[in-house]
Amino acid sequence: MVKMASTEEQDRKIVLEFCHLLEKSKQLFNGLRDLPQYGHRQWQAYFGRTFDVYTKLWKFQQQHRLVLDSKYGLKRWQIGEIASKIGQLYYHYYLRTSETNYLNEAYSFYAAIRGRAYYSRAIKEDRPDLMVKKLRYYARFIVVCLLLKKMKLVRELVIELERQIQEYTTTYEPEDQLEWSLVLEEIKGFIKAESAVAVLHADTNPIVLSHRLSPLTTPPCERTPHMTLSLQEILIVGSACEQAKFSELTMDMFRMLQTLEREPTDAMHPMIGHPMAHGGPHDASPAASRMPYGVPGSKGYVENGDRRTMRDNPHKYLLYKPSLSQLMVFLSSGFKELPPGGALLLYMSADGCFSTTKHPQDYGYELGGLATSVKRDAVDGGLSVRGKSSAGYKEPHCLYPGDLYPYTRRPLFIIIDSDNSFVFQHIPRYFGQPLVILMSPQDIPANYQGECE
Known part of the structure; x- marks a missing residue:
């Protein structure tokens, strides 16, 4: 009896700690929009605190998934929402630092959400706001894939987004139906314009070319004393x-x-490992x-x-x-x-x-x-x-x-x-x-x- 009470108390503490981390992460994430977009030192410390809390939150839900499932009622879309926020953090950190490796980190989390179907039951929750989160996730994932030139995946995501928008508007008849239709048309128009000039392989298949610099496409430049800038x-x-x-x-x-x-390049920062390397015992989710x-x-x-x-x-x-x-x-x-x-x-x-x-x-x-x-x-x-x-x-x-x-x-x-x-x-x-x-x-x-x- 004493052991059962002790276990229940331990489970209660786990749920309380999870709720605390979840609330703190939301507060920090919402505060990001108030940070100045210019300068460097003004926002770095805040981003550091936000990353730290989300790291703890992600590890915590991995380590205590069984307890959170049974005592808190943790749902898969909630795990997906945390992963989506971490993906957004990495994407915005890329925008502020220009380090392209963080695009890969954002992609890892967005791809995991899709691969593990975290939002698959969103429509069954009877919550239009949850469906909007799912649609926004798709839009963000498409942007990241565009920047990484994953055009085949972009086209797959656009088809999925169109299906999700149709399902959303048919089920809820929302006021923002026209808005999402315009978003879809914007994406399609952008993809069409992006591929206006196509480079074809010998077998007439299009080649996806990267505009970024790489050792394979950039001739070596010999530095001289005059090259000071x-x-x-x-x-x-x-x-x-x-x-x-x-x-x-x-x-x-x-x-x-x-x-x-x-x-x-994956080798640029040795502390950035494969995103699937530190998954918890219940699924191999990306590690924050x-x-x-x-x-x-x-x-x-x-x-x-x-x-x-x-x-x-x-x-x-x-x-x-x-x-x-x-x-x-x-x-x-x-x-x-x-x-x-x-x-x-x-x-x-x-x-x-x-x-x-x-x-x-x-x-x-x-x-x-x-x-x-x-x-x-x-x-x-x-x-x-x-x-x-x-x-x-x-x-x-x-x-x-x-x-x-x-x-x-x-x-x-x-x-x-x-x-x-x-x-x-x-x-x-x-x-x-x-x-x-x-x-x-x-x-x-x-x-x-x-x-x-």
Whole structure:
């Protein structure tokens, strides 16, 4: 009798500890959205605490699965929800650090959810909110697979997502039915645009090519004493209208971010093991025990903030249709974070703001620039997007070449993809620092205008 009471007390403590870890993990995860998107030190410590709690939670539910099943009523979709949150953590950590290995970690957890069918009985729970979580999981998994160029799996997931959306809308007739239909169309349009140029093998089967750098595709470069600069900070901005996009990732952003990354390698960080290696006794689930480099408590954390020893890729910011103020904040943050010998790259795809000034004298502000927001101010500007204006004011939502002058104090690489790109050719080198400007053609060749996405 005493032994039974002791066992029940032990089981009660296990359930209470699980509830405590679960609640704490939710609080920390919800707090991630309040962290600043720019800078480095401001968010690293918080991410470290969040990873630590989710590691404990995942291990705890593995070690005590039988007790949690019988005493707490732990369901498979709840395990899937924890795994999904860990996958999101790794994905967002990839976005903030540009380390492509964390994409593989996110993929491991998302793939395990699908492989073990954690959400298979979601529709039988009679909870529309649970079905929405399942649909969001599919959308996130598709993004990760797109970034890892797993196109065959992407197409399989799209078919599954379409079936799940149909089941969701038929069962619940929800208000967000149209919203999910649009998400599905976005995904299909993005995949179609991504494969617009196909490279075929000799047997006419398409070849999936990676845009990332790898030793097999990058010729060796012999370092010389004159090669003192390295690319450290990158801003990728997608502001062009009428472009294929999915999840605030336009096609040009999608391609450019991969071009500026190295292929993920399992050998890069020895502490990152195979995701199935530490499963519990009840199923071989992925282990949330691989804390990323660069967060407090990990082996790669450096107190003085020197990130060059921790990552192999330059740090990136991805901005989808930002306002001018947002763009300037992130640009300034990247400028501030540049280490000695570091260079900043700005890639911007946007529609042009065109000037009506007949005899421009100030090339910094009188030739026009790039539109950063489709929203217009109450006061009409002296420039317009693809139009004319009679007033003499400058457009407040336009990024002018002159806005970039202060950032030429450090080595700067600018890539402009726009129908008004030529106006950036006049940026001066006031401070004698290296400056490279690549400008796209202003017009699309007539033969390809019909194929423009």
